[in-house]
Amino acid sequence: MRARAGLRPAWLVAGFLSVLFSGTVVSANSLLPPVTEYVQARVVEFDEIPSDRRAVLDSFAKDLRSQLAAGKPVRLTFICTHNSRRSHFGQVWAAVAAWHYGVDGVSTFSGGTEATACNPRSVAALRRAGIDIAAAADEPNPHYTVRYADTAPALVCFSKVYDAPENPQTDFFAVMTCTEADQNCPLIHGALARISLPYKDPKAFDGTSEEADRYDERSRQIAREMLYVFSNVAGTLTTPR
Template sequence: MAADFYGIPNVETYSGGTEATAFHPNAVAALRRAGLETDREDAEGQNPIYRVRWREDMSPYRAFSKVWNAAPNPRKDFAAVMVCSEADAACPVVAGCDLRVALPFEDPKASDGTPREAAAYDASVQEIGREMLYVMHRAGQG
């Protein structure tokens, strides 16, 4: 989304973590509240796949939980942007990447089941969005 905002062509995004679990429902809800179209692709399964897009005229991004080096993620010639404090600490080296950028934030899961739950997830979505806008702004200057 940030590359699109700055008109930077040929940027493909991928995601992955230190373990495969599932795209957290609170994170999905926060993306929806932020205005992203987020539809579940499959009706069953413990690790659902979501189609995410920020414009109607774009192909959706397939979002699901996976380990950082699992398909369809690239194995070489990519930049790794670490947006989780735990992942940043657990992955001091990301094999195959040309650039590693750490933008750590605290996982909002600590707020699960509390009155601050939605606000914490919304704040994380906003923080990551701002940081990615900054990263893509800098990339567009290069």
């Protein structure tokens, strides 16, 4: 059945349900209250994103819009060396952003060039941002159940290689969150596109007085940029370009 001319795709209509009232973003889908507060604080920070970085994010959003407009799902795999810090931040905040802006058809994953464990400092930073993370079993590579909304499917976060069976094998977007993985993986088999979004590693501050602040800083940056991308995808971007 052919859609009538002038009708917007369902994913775009959903995105337009995110509107501004007195400068406060009202989510198309409700988040947990602490996460809502955190997201609202990040959305007003879009102008902190440097112009060169914004250009990369705009191109990323354009690719996602094209995929969704073609009626195809968006699968995002965030990749870093150990799948312990930045790639998990990317997986979680991209899921939050897509849900917040009502962009359907998005699934997020993460992986590394080797498997270690999701770092407990990353878990602590996400909890400080309001994410509900269930205590995991005491094992070398714990599996964490991550919730950011009452009605959204939970994420299960643990360290794995990027091509592990739990992750998509074809037709996914590979988002490289660290320069090491970007350099060590010249080819990501099965990826529709490769997006280079390197972030500084908070690991350098492990065991120091700055540890929590640096993890929170990286979490904020990644959340801000994922919200920017999905605001763009949903057609609700209000920051000047």
